[in-house]
Ligand SMILES: Nc1ncnc2c1ncn2[C@@H]1O[C@H](COP(=O)(O)OP(=O)(O)O)[C@@H](O)[C@H]1O
């Protein structure tokens with residue numbers, strides 16, 4: 131399915147093109163100098179579920195789609211490669227691919243960030259190496275979410291792969307590396323790089339040196355010969371070869387959540403954004419030193435512009451938010467479209483006593499509990515599907531509240547307002563609920579496509595299209611704001627019930643499962 135449109139707000143060029151290789155689709159957006167959208171093209175790809183909790187993508191399909199949407203966006207903008215000053219890349223993070231550097235063929239489907247097949251491996255690594263060592267050096271808890279253990283699983287499970295990798299015939303990459311390698315020539319001289327933000331999601335990069343950590347790579351069992359070179363998020367990695375953007379510099383790469391932080395212009399310490407898509411990810415800029423988390427958040431790289439110092443971030447990652455709405459639509463058949471959840475939920479005053487904790491693949495931040503599974507708590511005969519719809523939306527808002535509490539504890543910064551973006555922010559009831567549960571205003575910018583915008587901004591800075599981050603800040607404009615309306619007693623009572631429901635998800639899986 132190709133779902134594309136142009137906005138009709140064409141500036142007069144030149145332009146920057148951004149490619150967002152996301153979990154459910156790939157898109158390309160062309161931006162003008164004011165950061166306005168000139169054209170968009172987007173295409174979904176197949177979600178492959180070989181077993182419960184296993185999720186894969188066909189990387190060859192993804193590369194085909196990327197080429198198609200780039201061509202689509204350029205044609206719709208009515209421009210040529212000569213009008214495009216740079217290409218920026220952003221991507222679903224952690225999703226892991228190994229491919230043959232001689233043929234360009236993936237050796238297996240990519241293992242997606244949501245895939246939990248490496249839970250047992252992570253447990254074993256925790257026992258043998260210790261959780262603390264990973265936290266200290268990489269900023270991450272040892273969890274199946276991250277790329278390193280996924281690469282190890284592939285090396286252990288695809289016949290003959292480890293020998294090929296040790297011989298140097300196999301390349302490892304998250305989706306940024308795959309797209310950049312193909313875009314810059316593939317088997318004919320493609321550059322094999324990743325950026326600091328994507329590398330910070332592998333469990334393999336040392337957060338203090340910004341280099342692959344030899345000891346950690348060896349304890350996870352990943353040969354360093356297959357790893358890409360780690361570069362900054364905003365610099366020219368190479369030029370596009372072939373296709374409609376032949377000759378255009380490829381000048382940025384950022385994981386999609388870091389790109390959204392950049393696109394929301396959270397350049398000052400303490401500024402935060404939350405992106406509401408398949409999952410939800412809140413990131414707070416913590417400046418040029420990594421802040422350790424003692425409350426279940428991740429310490430990650432926010433961005434690095436060229437040879438400037440890297441900027442770090444604290445992140446709260448929630449695995450299931452928009453995908454719970456999809457589940458209501460596709461698996462339960464309770465709604466026909468994602469947007470319909472708002473109508474259904476608005477038909478009742480409250481949740482009727484029901485709380486839905488969507489621990490479908492365990493719980494991510496702040497709990498990191500792979501043994502948890504989803505529950506709907508508080509059911510009585512009174513509860514209708516409309517109450518469940520309301521509980522679905524509240525689940526996203528409560529999970530955000532838990533992350534925001536953890537951020538305040540770790541950083542000492544009180545949330546004064548939250549910048550939001552992503553597909554779910556078109557839901558007004560959800561945004562109001564969020565402001566109510568956070569007891570803070572929620573603001574959405576004019577350009578809601580902040581992920582692509584962030585990649586475009588970083589690429590534009592790298593080639594001098596924009597002079598500095600101040601010029602980018604000037605482009606940020608508020609489109610909507612929701613202010614808290616809930617009284618403190620109701621908020622406290624509801625939060626307590628939510629936390630009771632969360633407790634009931636834990637320990638569902640036994641050790642051997
Ligand atoms: N009006 C809505 N209300 C609630 N959820 C929505 C709404 N519109 C879209 N969504 C959810 O948002 C997600 C899509 O957002 P998007 O930012 O495109 O996600 P991603 O980048 O993760 O693919 C889907 O999971 C969908 O269920």
Ligand SMILES: O=P(O)(O)OC[C@H](O)CO
Pocket residue numbers: 151152153154221222223224243385386387407408409
């Ligand atoms: O592609 P998205 O928007 O679902 O984002 C996925 C995240 O990068 C996973 O860490």
